[in-house]
Amino acid sequence: MTRSIVVVTAGLSQPSSTRMLADRLADAAAGRLRSAGQDVTVTYVELREIAHDLTDHLLTGFPSPRLADVLARVAAADGLVAVTPVFGASYSGLFKTFFDVLEDETLAGKPVLVAATGGRARYSLAIDYAVRPLSHTFERSSLRLRSSRPPRTSAPAEGVHRCPDASTAP
Numbered sequence: 001m002t003r004s005i006v007v008v009t010a011g012l013s014q015p016s017s018t019r020m021l022a023d024r025l026a027d028a029a030a031g032r033l034r035s036a037g038q039d040v041t042v043t044y045v046e047l048r049e050i051a052h053d054l055t056d057h058l059l060t061g062f063p064s065p066r067l068a069d070v071l072a073r074v075a076a077a078d079g080l081v082a083v084t085p086v087f088g089a090s091y092s093g094l095f096k097t098f099f100d101v102l103e104d105e106t107l108a109g110k111p112v113l114v115a116a117t118g119g120r121a122r123y124s125l126a127i128d129y130a131v132r133p134l135s136h137t138f139e140r141s142s143l144r145l146r147s148s149r150p151p152r153t154s155a156p157a158e159g160v161h162r163c164p165d166a167s168t169a170p
Contacts, residue, residue: 002039005029006077010047010084010095011117018117019046022083025113029081043077045070047094054097063101071102079111086118 007026011018022044030040047054053067063071074080084095 003078005042005079007081008045010092018083018085025081057101075106081113083115086116
């Protein structure tokens with residue numbers, strides 16, 4: 001039996017550091033499965049290539065054939081790797097739009113690896129403040145994606161959850 005991993009990236013440039021991170025994560029996941037004797041196929045979805053399809057789907061309620069194919073691949077996958085750049089200390093709108101158009105149960109029981117890239121040390125906090133709440137949205141909608149702790153209800157106390165070089169970040 002062949003396992004399938006779909007890798008969704010929301011990087012806008014080419015080459016994209018977001019895609020490079022996605023490649024490394026997909027290689028690691030596929031390598032782990034192969035070392036356990038599994039056959040693996042990896043499929044990549046660059047969201048910038050289907051951005052208009054996503055917008056049209058939000059406006060009409062119907063996916064284009066190209067987007068329908070992507071959604072079907074994600075639904076049929078055994079695992080998902082999703083990587084977004086950080087803009088304004090949050091995941092990208094393109095990334096969120098993609099998850100907005102997925103059917104409610106698409107990710108139920110499916111392993112999902114969520115990662116983010118950012119250009120400065122202070123962006124590493126985006127994982128706590130933006131991407132983790134997204135994972136709690138999945139959990140609340142019974143998609144069973146779990147975070148290691150409950151969602152934050154207020155800003156942390158001074159000095160809590162700083163990345164090691166945050167004091168030198170511009």
